[in-house]
Amino acid sequence: MEKDHYDQAATVFSPEGRVYQVEYAREAIKRGGLALGITFKNGILFTIDKSIFSPLIEEKNLEKFFKITSDVGAVASGLIADARVLIDILREKAQEESKKYGEKPDIRNLVLWISKIYEVYTRYEGVRPFGTALIIGGKDPTGYHLYETDPSGVFHERTAAAIGKGAQKAVEILETTFKAGMTKEQAIQMALGILKETLAERPKDDQKGEEIHILTDDGFERIDLDDPKDFDKLIKSVTTKKTKSKPAPKKKAVEKKKAPATDKQLKEFLDTVPKISPDGKKELVKRFKDLDGLKKAYFDELMEIKGIGKATAERIIKAIEALK
Numbered sequence: 538m539e540k541d542h543y544d545q546a547a548t549v550f551s552p553e554g555r556v557y558q559v560e561y562a563r564e565a566i567k568r569g570g571l572a573l574g575i576t577f578k579n580g581i582l583f584t585i586d587k588s589i590f591s592p593l594i595e596e597k598n599l600e601k602f603f604k605i606t607s608d609v610g611a612v613a614s615g616l617i618a619d620a621r622v623l624i625d626i627l628r629e630k631a632q633e634e635s636k637k638y639g640e641k642p643d644i645r646n647l648v649l650w651i652s653k654i655y656e657v658y659t660r661y662e663g664v665r666p667f668g669t670a671l672i673i674g675g676k677d678p679t680g681y682h683l684y685e686t687d688p689s690g691v692f693h694e695r696t697a698a699a700i701g702k703g704a705q706k707a708v709e710i711l712e713t714t715f716k717a718g719m720t721k722e723q724a725i726q727m728a729l730g731i732l733k734e735t736l737a738e739r740p741k742d743d744q745k746g747e748e749i750h751i752l753t754d755d756g757f758e759r760i761d762l763d764d765p766k767d768f769d770k771l772i773k774s775v776t777t778k779k780t781k782s783k784p785a786p787k788k789k790a791v792e793k794k795k796a797p798a799t800d801k802q803l804k805e806f807l808d809t810v811p812k813i814s815p816d817g818k819k820e821l822v823k824r825f826k827d828l829d830g831l832k833k834a835y836f837d838e839l840m841e842i843k844g845i846g847k848a849t850a851e852r853i854i855k856a857i858e859a860l861k
Contacts, residue, residue, distance in 0.1 A: 547659045547666050558666055559659055562615075562688035565668035569614035570601060570746075571701040571735050574672035574683045575715070577724035580753040581674040581681055583612045584728045586701070586736070587746030602750050604835050606631045608641060609675030610752055614701030616668035623671060627651055644675050644682040648692050656690025670700045675752065703735030710734065721751065729771060732762075758833060802828045810849075810856045817844030832857055 543549050544557035551557065570586035585601040603611050603624045609631065613620035630650050634642040651671070658664050666688040674683040685698040697715050699707035710731050719727070732747055747762040749771075760771065806828055807818050820842045825831040831853075839850035 546662060547664075548662055556659060556689075559689050562666040562668045563670075566615035566670045566688070566700055567702060567704070569617075569669075569701040571699065571703045571707060571732070572601060572612035572614045572672055573697070573699050573707060573728055573731060574612060574674050574685070574695070575697045575711070575719075575724045575728055576674070576681060576683050577719040577721055579681070580721055580724075580751060581610075581676075581683055582721070582724045582728055583610060583672070583674065583750040583752075584732060585612050585748050585750075586732070587748070588702075589746040596746055599746070602748060604757065604837050605647070605673075606635075606642065606675070607756060607838065607841075608677070608752070609644065609647065609673070610750060610757065611671045611673045612700075612750075613669050613671050614704075615670055619667045619669040620671065623651055623654065623667060623669065626654060627673075641677055643679075644673070644677045644684070645694075648673055648684045648686065652686055652690045652692045655686065655688055659689060672698045672700060676754075681752075699731075706735055707731045721753065725749065725751075725771065756833070757835070800827055803831060806831070806856070806860075810852050812852065813849055814844045817842065817849065820844055832860070 543551040543555075544561070547556055547558035549556075570588040571584075572586070573582075573584040575582045575584075583602055587596065587599045587601060589596055589599065600621075601613050601617060603613065603620070605611060605624065605627050611624060611627070613624075627647055627650075630647055631642045634646065651673075655667055659666050668688065670688065671686045672683065673686065674681070676682075682694060683696065683698060684692050684694050685700065686692045696717065697711045699711065711727075714727060714730075716723075728749060736747075749760040749762065751758045751760070762771070800822065803822055803825065804818070807813055807821060813821075821831065824842060825834060834853075834857075836850055836854055839845050839853055840847065845853075
């Protein structure tokens with residue numbers, strides 16, 4: 538019997554034991570932008586390629602990195618509309634676990650839950666498999682963990698993972714160069730090297746829209762690579778940091794003295810943003826400590842703060858962008 542008789546639904550196996558709809562979903566992932574996850578000592582690095590194909594597109598509205606909690610993030614490739622549905626499910630599950638047990642959610646439990654959702658959509662008529670894959674990573678009481686998921690519902694814990702266009706080449710590089718216990722700077726250099734290799738085949742005008750998101754004990758840090766020159770600048774900066782000696786104790790003391798001044802700057806900045814409630818300002822100062830901390834905040838993170846609604850969060854983000 539021809540193949541077409543077995544690829545009409547995800548509920549039908551071929552004589553060879555293949556589920557063609559799931560395989561088609563994997564092909565959709567291969568057409569998406571490259572996404573990486575790399576573990577290093579006390580942290581995880583995520584990279585995404587937004588593949589901006591038109592100057593008319595607003596880059597900030599193209600989301601492929603998602604913050605699930607303050608300690609868990611995910612990158613997606615494939616059909617991003619499908620990814621958003623799964624991310625919403627993950628966020629709800631994370632909140633449910635936090636409220637139920639009074640502690641941060643276990644990363645493996647979150648991955649198990651979303652993998653069940655993946656698998657259910659391969660067993661029923663009238664639905665199709667999700668055309669997206671996620672690399673989920675974060676910190677829980679047992680340490681840092683990184684997982685790769687698949688439309689079939691299979692998942693694997695990994696030290697490094699790659700999905701999307703160019704993933705095969707990226708995995709080959711990771712398998713030969715990855716070393717356990719790398720520093721953050723070494724992980725950044727590795728990620729930049731992989732991005733350069735996979736972007737080399739694309740026109741220079743199309744080499745934009747890359748982002749690096751780094752999770753450490755201090756939270757998430759975002760680095761934008763809007764221009765090919767940014768790659769070289771970042772490589773130089775991490776190389777310089779690697780060769781620098783450890784800061785002297787006196788420098789730490791000076792930084793502590795500067796804390797009240799940065800706290801004052803944050804309060805003065807919040808005074809310039811209209812319609813923030815007094816309770817909202819107190820919570821913002823308590824959460825972010827200084828203005829630099831607030832500048833790194835994500836929209837979803839602002840929405841989690843008591844007294845901060847969607848409209849207020851948008852005004853804060855707009856005011857931060859005006860400072861840059």
